[in-house]
Amino acid sequence: MRRLMMTMLFLSFAVGAAACGGGAKTTGADAEGKIKITTTIGMIADITEQVGGEHVKVTALMKPGVDPHLYKASQGDVRKLEEAELILYGGLHLEGKMTDIFENMAKQKTTVAVTRDIPESQLLLVDDGSGTHDPHVWFDVKLWTRATETVQEALSKHDAAHAAEYKQNADAYIAKLRELDQYAARQIASIPEGQRVLVTAHDAFGYFGKAYGIKVMGLQGISTASEYGSKDVSTLRDYLVANKIKAVFVESSVPKKSIEAVIQGAAKQGHEVKIGGELFSDAMGPAGTPEGTYIGMVRHNVDTIVKALK
Known part of the structure; x- marks a missing residue:
């Protein structure tokens, strides 16, 4: 029995040592020589x-x-x-609870906010007196084109040997983004002007509204961390009833209960509002x-909005 116990202890120690130090810790490039990059969204x-x-x-x-x-x-x-060689994040307080982490990582390795090169004059201010900017810049395809250029510049600086290839890839992708921008503008313009109102759970579509000429209203503020109350619900409800808006939209990353309260409130006043579909926001x-690609996500949103409101 004593010999058996000693054998088991030895095996336990061996397994533990293998788990803790048996494999080399990998940092930087992976086994295939690819650059290891960590992003947020x-x-x-x-x-x-x-x-x-x-x-x-x-x-x-952050997953879907x-x-x-x-x-x-x-x-x-x-x-x-x-373990990453390069870190890319949104910035503009999008990843609010991770800000300190990025500041610390920036002292150790290249850590880039992809919104850094967008002129401040093109950013929307949050309407709360804080002086902060709306981080949802990807909803204006032109602004996201600038973010793509920032990614290209970061990669080229980090890996100069393949800079020409990164430039070529970026140019080809930006051409597709320009087509997407034109598609969104054309489709949204086809909605009758009186029905060109986008109502969602939180105010993530400000850049979309400005870029493509559609009024945007959200029950919550720019961040889902903000609270909404009965006054917010009643204000939005009254607007829908008065303007005979027939559809509102839910978001894939926000619970439906907030927008459902508005729908129920409108119904009590004799106005039927339907959920026009699910949009991808954050x-x-x-x-x-x-929809698992940026271009596909934007097309889905545009098509869903147009189908419900047109």
Whole structure:
């Protein structure tokens, strides 16, 4: 029995040692020589893959349906950030609870906010007197084109040997973004002007409204961390009733209960409002679907809005 116990202790120690130190810790480039890049939201991951092509291995911390405003980094997330060669995030307080992490990481490695090169004059201010800017810049395709150029510049600086290829990839992708921008403008313009009102759970579509000429109203503020009350519900309800707006929209990353309260309030006043569909706001769709890419996500949103309001 004593010999058996000693054998078991030895095996336990051996297994533990292998788990803790048996494999070499990998940092920087992966086994295939690709640059290891960690991003926050899927939209940033997508443009990084488009620009980086075969030379990058991209990991997005936030999966489909995840709200970046409320996201808290796990120990696994911190490890992915530590192991990455390059970190790309949104900035403008999009990842509010992770700001300190990015500031610390910037002291160790290249850490870039993809919105850094967008002129301040093109950014929307949050209507709360704080002086902060709306971070949802990807809803204006022209602004997201600038973010794509920032990613290209970051990759080229980090990996000068493939700079020409990154430039070529970026140019090809930006051409597709220009087509997308024109498509969105054309489709939204086809909605009768009186019905050109986009009502969602939180105010994420300000850039979209400004870029494509549609009035935008959200029950909550720019961030889903903000609270909404009965006054917010009644104000939005009264607007829908008075203007005979027939559809509102839910978001993939925001619970439906907030917007459902508005629908129920309008019904009590004899005005029927339907859910026009689900939009992608702070997160893209599942990987492998058209909505799992930035271009596919924007097209889905545009088509859903037009179908419901036209």
